[in-house]
Amino acid sequence: MTTALASSTHEVDDAFAANELFQRNGWTDGLPIVPPTEALVRRFLDAGRCAPDAVIGVEPVRRRRITAEKVAIAAVMAGCLPEYMPAVLAVIRAMCVAQYNLHGSTASTGGCAPMVIVNGPVRTALGMHATHNALGNGSRANATIGRTLRLFILNVLGGHPGQLDRSTLGHPGKFTYCVAEDEEDNPWLPLAVERGVPAGESAVTVFAAGAPHQILNEWTHDPKELLDTYAAAIRANMLTYSIWHGNYALVIARQHRDIFARAGWSKADIRAYMFETCWVKRKEWRTVGKAAVAGRKDEEQAYRACAAPEDLLVIAAGGTAGGFGAIIPPWIGNKSMAVTMAVAT
Template identity: 55%
Template sequence: MIGRPMQLASRTYDVADVWAAQELYHANGWTDGLPIVPPTRDAVAACLDWAMMEPQQLVGIEPVRGVAITAEKLAINAIMAGCLPMHFPVVLTAFTAMLRTEFLLHGATASTGGCAVLIILNGPIRLEIGASGTFNTLGNSDRATAVIGRAIRLALINILEVRPGGIDRSTLGHPGKFTFCVAEDEENTTWAPLSVHRGLPPEVSAVTVMAAGAPRQIMNEWTTKPEEILETFAAEMRANMRHYSIWAGNYAIVVPQQLREHLQTAGWSKSDVAAFIFERARIHRREWADAGKGAVVRDRGDTVYGALESPDQLLVVAAGGPAGGFGAIIPPWLGHKSHAVTEAIGVCIDCEPPKA
């Protein structure tokens, strides 16, 4: 702890016990429907101490509404989500990335389209906080990814009023809106981490955020040829373009170990994968008519649309359990309206935590 009591600005409430705390937070619309960890002064101060941040320090300003996001408010929501202090720098970095103008946070979180913020972790911090990128990676795989993703959602609900029926106008939403955080399985791949492909040096811990639709699972365990494996991913992207949205943007593909090994054995890098998908994930506008959308084909039926504006728009993520010829594509919320953002986790992550 730092040598003086931390001055927190938030209003406080006295409650009889942990159950009364639950009822207070539910009654005020301050949770996602699940129980929360009561955010006490000590717990919040410990988060801020770990990240070496003052309570009133600005994490950033929400660009559309000009709302200032303070470290204190983010820490309160992180504690509520179940974060330990060591998880907090990841939450801070993810939120900083989401506040970048190109992420279009307000649009992405308010839209009827109902996306979630997908958070992808890279670098040594994954191992330090016990984030796993193997079994059930798009489900509940481990404590760290579960609470980090939830912290982001609770912060959106409470700090930016992104509640269903409030700022959040999602028609459907998807289960990832409870928590949607994936650690890349850097140990079981020869591929470079996503963060390196996104321009950061190796061994730097990083967070990538993407305004993401629900994952669409594919399966092809009957081939070892890279072209055939990737054609299945591309076909699912083409389906998304026909059935959901034709617009190009950041797609993510999650490639678990079984299919990944076939690609790696054949010498395919992530860049090779992206180059192939870039060429193959394309449809003619006329294909919209096959999906009941003939009304908007108009005279542009022969125009070709790509799922990606360039190969580097594809986020290739090595993650998933060791067995199974599965994979997933994660479509963008709305084409290139929102851009994925990659941010290095603050320098202090490599510092010793403050001594008690």
């Protein structure tokens, strides 16, 4: 017997009117939605191999039981295709793991967004993009999987700006923030494999992230000099935003990857160098207008960007040309830590 859907329903004239209803009620992010009809939601649930009442996770603070039905509704609204559902479900499951701190990262004035990194065969199966404009628009799957999370936060968690979402500023990644790793064009281990997922399997990694900060250095072939540029951006974030250690991410595009490859540097080598390089002293707060708090403790105390080298997430993505890369800072220190989750196949 087919399980009945739990959601209440609304009658509208057509798709235009459906979008107007959702806009009026604050059920969307301001962009148009695909109307979530029962037929579509059932197709998505089938693709995710879930009963509508299957509990995908429980939000740990308000104890909200997150059903597959509401996740499927968000995915339909966001413009996903049904086959994206296993990846979407994996991200939601990951966000419900305690160390992600779903409630805190949703409610904080700090203004972060869930950033997703996709690894494994699911990237190519869904047509995700990992090269040119990797952190921007480029593929439907990147855009809509990321957007599903925002619609989920709005409608399932109640994360409306000014209500549960108390972000002072937020950032554009709150619309969508999903990147695939370029596994085909680099000699490195994929992020998910480094984090324990067997090679050849699909997985998502999610962390509560600030906006990307691009760096540029096309005037060296020395891996250490390149990393010094990334490190400077991390140190600037530590001084101007939050000094606390957490998951920083590096997004490294092809031109820089070639330099690391020629020098024989693995991701582990990069992490080790960055671990030793990315720290600031408390007294440096005095150089950025924070003298009022610098003196509260020992000003010679050093603060690292990451508590351990493994906390640095190294991601291969980006176009083939240009000496660009990016650092992506954590929300605030280690209040939320990255979670990697296998995609059910």
